[in-house]
Amino acid sequence: MESQLLVVGGGLAGCEAAWQAAQQGVRVTLAEMRPARMTPAHHTDGLAELVCSNSLRGAALENAVGLLKEELARLDSVIVHSAREAAVPAGGALAVDRERFSALVTARVQSHPLIEVRREEITALDQTRPTIIACGPLASESLAAEIDRLTGGRLHYYDAASPIVAADSIELGQLYAASRYGKGDGADYLNIPLDQAQYLRLVEDLRTLPRHEPKEFERDAAGGKAPFFEGCLPVEVMADRGVDTLRYGPLKPVGLRDPRTGRAPYAVVQLRKENAAGTAYNLVGFQTRLAWPAQREAFGRLPGLEHAEWLRLGVMHRNTFIQSPRLLDRHLRLRDHPSVRFAGQVTGIEGYVEAAGSGAIAGLEAARAIRAQPPLDLRATTMLGCIVAYLQDATSDDFQPSNITWANVAALPPELETRDKRERRRRLAARALGEIERLRATLERGAGYEAAV
Numbered sequence: 001m002e003s004q005l006l007v008v009g010g011g012l013a014g015c016e017a018a019w020q021a022a023q024q025g026v027r028v029t030l031a032e033m034r035p036a037r038m039t040p041a042h043h044t045d046g047l048a049e050l051v052c053s054n055s056l057r058g059a060a061l062e063n064a065v066g067l068l069k070e071e072l073a074r075l076d077s078v079i080v081h082s083a084r085e086a087a088v089p090a091g092g093a094l095a096v097d098r099e100r101f102s103a104l105v106t107a108r109v110q111s112h113p114l115i116e117v118r119r120e121e122i123t124a125l126d127q128t129r130p131t132i133i134a135c136g137p138l139a140s141e142s143l144a145a146e147i148d149r150l151t152g153g154r155l156h157y158y159d160a161a162s163p164i165v166a167a168d169s170i171e172l173g174q175l176y177a178a179s180r181y182g183k184g185d186g187a188d189y190l191n192i193p194l195d196q197a198q199y200l201r202l203v204e205d206l207r208t209l210p211r212h213e214p215k216e217f218e219r220d221a222a223g224g225k226a227p228f229f230e231g232c233l234p235v236e237v238m239a240d241r242g243v244d245t246l247r248y249g250p251l252k253p254v255g256l257r258d259p260r261t262g263r264a265p266y267a268v269v270q271l272r273k274e275n276a277a278g279t280a281y282n283l284v285g286f287q288t289r290l291a292w293p294a295q296r297e298a299f300g301r302l303p304g305l306e307h308a309e310w311l312r313l314g315v316m317h318r319n320t321f322i323q324s325p326r327l328l329d330r331h332l333r334l335r336d337h338p339s340v341r342f343a344g345q346v347t348g349i350e351g352y353v354e355a356a357g358s359g360a361i362a363g364l365e366a367a368r369a370i371r372a373q374p375p376l377d378l379r380a381t382t383m384l385g386c387i388v389a390y391l392q393d394a395t396s397d398d399f400q401p402s403n404i405t406w407a408n409v410a411a412l413p414p415e416l417e418t419r420d421k422r423e424r425r426r427r428l429a430a431r432a433l434g435e436i437e438r439l440r441a442t443l444e445r446g447a448g449y450e451a452a453v
């Protein structure tokens with residue numbers, strides 16, 4: 001009998017999506033192209049192979065990804081339960097024996113009575129068949145071309161993300177709000193003024209601190225270097241080109257007079273709002289391949305960022321992701337082809353647990369649609385809801401992949417708000433887990449679910 005749902009890709013997202021849909025009573029075909037066709041990063045034929053680190057990151061509930069794991073565990077996640085079973089000691093993190101983890105997921109998924117695993121590369125999509133595309137950042141070429149066609153050319157092959165800082169960790173004393181020549185509402189950006197010595201120090205840091213080396217499959221055939229667009233160069237490559245290149249590029253001070261001196265500074269680092277709530281800012285033009293400790297060191301020396309909480313550090317690497325805020329609806333469906341959903345890294349959500357989280361959402365939503373139940377419509381009171389909120393946040397014209405953070409979480413009711421950050425996160429976690437229990441109960445009853453906002 002033909003299955004009711006096709007899931008493309010047996011990685012973290014695809015396995016979770018197939019599992020959640022099957023747990024809701026839907027017959028699933030899970031198509032995984034390995035081992036016949038490998039990606040440049042995978043080495044085995046196991047489902048849910050971890051391609052790099054063996055860590056699923058922090059376990060504490062005050063940690064965004066820790067809370068996401070607990071939410072998934074309470075929804076009977078195949079990824080989180082297998083990870084906990086395959087755990088190795090790792091302090092406050094959940095790290096796993098990767099072979100055991102992959103073996104556990106493979107065994108559970110393959111033995112589920114409603115899941116059929118097919119070792120097959122999917123190259124064309126039937127837009128009328130319920131489908132979840134969870135092909136990861138290294139989709140096969142023909143599938144990538146198909147997605148590009150389906151999304152009207154909105155598939156990206158490289159990411160180039162600047163670091164993002166939590167707004168409440170910026171010391172505003174030395175900064176000033178202004179947009180170049182007073183455009184927009186005149187104060188759209190926070191500006192960090194640099195004198196000559198501070199600017200030269202930054203250039204020196206960018207030139208000398210350690211960088212990530214591109215992986216083999218990220219190099220271009222000709223030069224052996226990672227290919228970059230001229231219009232989007234890593235900030236350290238600009239620094240290499242000349243001592244003043246940045247001062248005439250993203251750090252140019254013209255039109256940004258400091259109201260305290262009445263003059264334009266020597267150079268300016270601009271911070272731009274990352275989301276509508278203004279809880280996070282990105283460093284404009286600071287896409288980078290500097291190693292993460294190097295980024296903390298160099299950018300933590302900038303005035304006002306000495307105690308920065310980095311929600312995301314800068315990256316530039318081979319990736320395959322769609323412009324989700326412009327393409328997907330709240331149920332992770334393609335707006336123009338609603339039978340087709342996306343999950344995992346290809347949506348622009350980054351990280352193993354986030355991939356599983358988006359897989360769970362897509363699997364549950366697909367199952368509900370197939371069973372003619374109302375959609376879940378998750379709100380940002382849970383980390384799962386924050387994934388949806390992130391993928392729907394069209395504030396930035398330049399959507400780039402990111403891990404889950406607290407940036408998209410819905411505010412607490414005023415009576416529960418507190419300035420104590422740890423306590424605030426405990427309260428956010430308690431609210432989220434209460435909401436997940438409600439969600440679980442409605443899933444078990446097969447009833448409608450309405451998020452409490």
Ligand SMILES: Cc1cc2nc3c(=O)[nH]c(=O)nc-3n(C[C@H](O)[C@H](O)[C@H](O)COP(=O)(O)OP(=O)(O)OC[C@H]3O[C@@H](n4cnc5c(N)ncnc54)[C@H](O)[C@@H]3O)c2cc1C
Pocket residue numbers: 008009010011012013014031032033034038039041042048049051052053054120121122123134135136137138139140143215343344345346350351352353355
């Ligand atoms: C080199 C590299 C290192 C990384 N390191 C980390 C890390 O340390 N920590 C971290 O959290 N994240 C890391 N990531 C990101 C990581 O890819 C994601 O966190 C996670 O694996 C994404 O899960 P996914 O299910 O979306 O994709 P994947 O886990 O990649 O799964 C996608 C699956 O789809 C299959 N597939 C692709 N095309 C087709 C097709 N046409 N037909 C059938 N099957 C297909 C692939 O074979 C693969 O099994 C890394 C990514 C790369 C590329």
